[in-house]
Amino acid sequence: MDFQLNEDQREFRAVLRDFVDREIIPVARDWEQSGRYPTEIVTGMRDMGLFGITVPEEYGGLDLDPVSFALVFEEIARGWMGIAGILGSHSLACRMIAMRGTEEQKRRYLPDLATGARRTGIGLTEPDAGTDLQGIRTTARLEGDHYVVNGTKMWITNARHADPLPVLVKTDPSASPAHKGMSVLLVDAGSPGYEITKDIPKLGYKGTESCEIVLDDVRVPRENLLGGVEGKGMQHALSALEWGRVNIAARSVGIAQRAHDEALAYAGQRKAFGRPIGEFQAVQLQLATVATQLQAARLMAYFAADAVRRGRADGQTGMAKIFCSEVALQAAIDAMKVHGGYGYSTEYEVERLYRDAILMSIGEGTNDVLRTVVAKSLLRGETVVR
Numbered sequence: 001m002d003f004q005l006n007e008d009q010r011e012f013r014a015v016l017r018d019f020v021d022r023e024i025i026p027v028a029r030d031w032e033q034s035g036r037y038p039t040e041i042v043t044g045m046r047d048m049g050l051f052g053i054t055v056p057e058e059y060g061g062l063d064l065d066p067v068s069f070a071l072v073f074e075e076i077a078r079g080w081m082g083i084a085g086i087l088g089s090h091s092l093a094c095r096m097i098a099m100r101g102t103e104e105q106k107r108r109y110l111p112d113l114a115t116g117a118r119r120t121g122i123g124l125t126e127p128d129a130g131t132d133l134q135g136i137r138t139t140a141r142l143e144g145d146h147y148v149v150n151g152t153k154m155w156i157t158n159a160r161h162a163d164p165l166p167v168l169v170k171t172d173p174s175a176s177p178a179h180k181g182m183s184v185l186l187v188d189a190g191s192p193g194y195e196i197t198k199d200i201p202k203l204g205y206k207g208t209e210s211c212e213i214v215l216d217d218v219r220v221p222r223e224n225l226l227g228g229v230e231g232k233g234m235q236h237a238l239s240a241l242e243w244g245r246v247n248i249a250a251r252s253v254g255i256a257q258r259a260h261d262e263a264l265a266y267a268g269q270r271k272a273f274g275r276p277i278g279e280f281q282a283v284q285l286q287l288a289t290v291a292t293q294l295q296a297a298r299l300m301a302y303f304a305a306d307a308v309r310r311g312r313a314d315g316q317t318g319m320a321k322i323f324c325s326e327v328a329l330q331a332a333i334d335a336m337k338v339h340g341g342y343g344y345s346t347e348y349e350v351e352r353l354y355r356d357a358i359l360m361s362i363g364e365g366t367n368d369v370l371r372t373v374v375a376k377s378l379l380r381g382e383t384v385v386r
Helices: 007-034 039-047 066-079 081-100 103-115 233-269 281-310 314-344 350-360 367-380
Strands: 139-143 146-157 165-170 182-187 194-199 210-221
Touching (some): 007 039, 007 066, 007 081, 039 081, 066 233, 066 281, 081 103, 081 146, 081 165, 081 182, 081 233, 081 350, 139 165, 146 182, 182 210, 233 281, 233 350, 281 314, 314 350
Antiparallel strands (some): 139 146, 146 210, 165 182, 194 210
């Protein structure tokens, strides 16, 4: 069993790490605090081809393997988790189109999405439907050769830049079970009736917008029905969320890595009672715990990513997302403790890591819900631990 990255993956990680160290880390704290949109960083990611990481090569993308996909989000989140969000929603939507779209939809959208000339996101969550996607209320009524869409979507990343935005709708609200009446429509930017009504204020996850979108009699051409067949929307969404859990697990590892780095550096610099605080056993215990949990989380994230490469991996990705997100939060808290009072100051990085880490246990399915997903996978025999 080989626990090492292959040569291509190591070289790719080195390129990513250099980009993060040069272009993200020096500006992240100031830009996050001022609310500045990271336009220059987005341009850098476009130049590196990162908007095409889940787009097949035939459409101009990189088509990364799942472990390399995880490396992208680990490294970028190490610099600024909010930036990883810009790529996250885009990459999942690209994969959804690549795997589920018609050939015409792939040719129309994927080449520009791969270069970042177009960007996208995913319109799933609603004011009354988050984890329970079958509870969405957005409807799409077919009138001739167009669907007429009405509803509200919440927490939409890349809302102002998405073209198209895949939107989960009910094409048959009377279907039972509800998922049989759900579909995904590719809503083009600038469609009349498509309105961004507000930016949602957030504790963390800044650098990218999270918006409420209202769709009021938005007319969507019938050929924009993802895959060309109604009733497959839930399947489309869930297939993307499997990669999404790898994304969140990897982001969590990036946050934990940065917490470790900041705590270790501070422990060597800060002095108390005439010596570096890293010489005190209490601080050493915290440093060792963070490092141990970080290493375990990284291995679990990579294992889950490799399981995705080998086939369906609901159980493994669920376990990785749960474990890694909880490690990230605890690492951030422990790093704040090592910093003492300065850990509570916005002049240091660790308070931002704490604010960003909290979201990791919520995004792509809350950890409590994912525990039930893992348990059901175990009971069905699809996930085996031995």
